[in-house]
Amino acid sequence: MxxxxxxxxxxxxxxxxxxxxxxxxxxxxxxxxxxxxxxxxxxxxxxxxxxxxxxxxxxxxxxxxxxxxxxxxxxxxxxxxxxxxxxxxxxxxxxxxxxxxxxxxxxxxxxxxxxxxxxxxxxxxxxxxxxxxxKKTHLKIQSDSAVFLLPLNDIHFISANNKSCVVHTSQKDYETSKLLKEIEEKLPSERFIRIHKGFLVNLDFVTSLRYDKGGSYTIQLKNEDETTLPVGRSFAQNLKEALKL
Missing domain, CATH: 3.40.50.2300 (Response regulator)
Structure with missing residues (x-):
């Protein structure tokens, strides 16, 4: 074991x-x-x-x-x-x-x-x-009637958008009809982690985890926009363990 x-x-x-x-x-x-x-x-x-x-x-x-x-x-x-x-x-x-x-x-x-x-x-x-x-280096998705092979190194995070998802990369955003859970199952679990029911992030881009006075957490990403994302309460412990905090 x-x-x-x-x-x-x-x-x-x-x-x-x-x-x-x-x-x-x-x-x-x-x-x-x-x-x-x-x-x-x-x-x-x-x-x-x-x-x-x-x-x-x-x-x-x-x-x-x-x-x-x-x-x-x-x-x-x-x-x-x-x-x-x-x-x-x-x-x-x-x-x-x-x-x-x-x-x-x-x-x-x-x-x-x-x-x-x-x-x-x-x-x-x-x-x-x-x-x-x-061995996995790319994520294959279909967006706007075309198929893209997105390098994992370029994917910052994925967000849920009703019954579809948006994959946010260094170059552009790609909308796909796949559910967030379906994309999650295709990505390396040691590198991509669910932080919220609506967000999946690449740990390589996480720069900080902040605890707010109200009892909630947020993370900041090291991308051009310095994106800030909420962390769901039920996902906070897994994230802290993944970041070795």
Whole structure:
């Protein structure tokens, strides 16, 4: 096992079960609780806004069924562990690449075994992605009916603009129909980091992190405009760790 910490999302509509899962997660030093959702629609919103390494998800959820979430999200880089009282969805869940299937009620020992399985997959995935990221030098995007290969060294930050994004570079800004999360998944995670639900930045261009009296953070970039960007509260700790502050 390595010393990495992996972000976790808990999707559970029942309060006692949600609190139990939170307790289990907090008792695993390799895991960091990064979000909780009590309904399927809220879960989908969180999964669109933020990247999670591991998701513990119930199936019978308000608004959007857990299996529908798994069908929508299973091909991405997040690993899912199903937590449910019903066994009949197990085959379908594994067909959709669920990492494990926990039948309620389950002990911490069973939970820990599932976590260890997920950690093996996460570490293998991280090694593979690191190898790919080391070789990645450009971001390919489509903008204004043309395809551009943008050097990563020239990308200052990416901002969300409704259902599209703007990639801000040294030369110009490029608008693309891709979502911010989709672009985030294409970029080296050690170099590009989400600082807000609406902003992704290149750490190479960050010159300062400032704490305001109101309790909020901002960063300043070393570009021609000396751009200042807000830092979301839920992203501040990750940013400080990335900047080694």
């Amino acid at each position: 390595d010393s990495s910490t992996y972000s976790v999302l808990i999707i559970e509509d029942e309060y006692p079960a949600r609190m139990l899962m939170m307790d289990y997660v907090m008792n695993c030093s390799e895991l960091k609780l990064a979000g909780m959702a009590e309904s399927g629609d809220k879960a989908l919103n969180l999964l669109q806004e933020k990247k999670f390494d591991l998701v513990f998800m119930d199936i019978n959820l308000p608004a959007v069924n857990g299996m529908d979430i798994l069908r929508k999200e299973h091909s991405k880089s997040t690993f899912f562990i199903i937590t449910t009282a019903y066994s009949e969805h197990a085959v379908d869940a594994f067909d959709l690449d669920a990492t494990d299937y926990l039948l309620k009620p389950f002990s911490f020992e069973r939970f820990r075994k599932s976590v260890d399985k997920a950690l093996r997959f996460l570490q293998e995935s991280k090694q593979t992605n690191s190898s790919k990221e080391e």
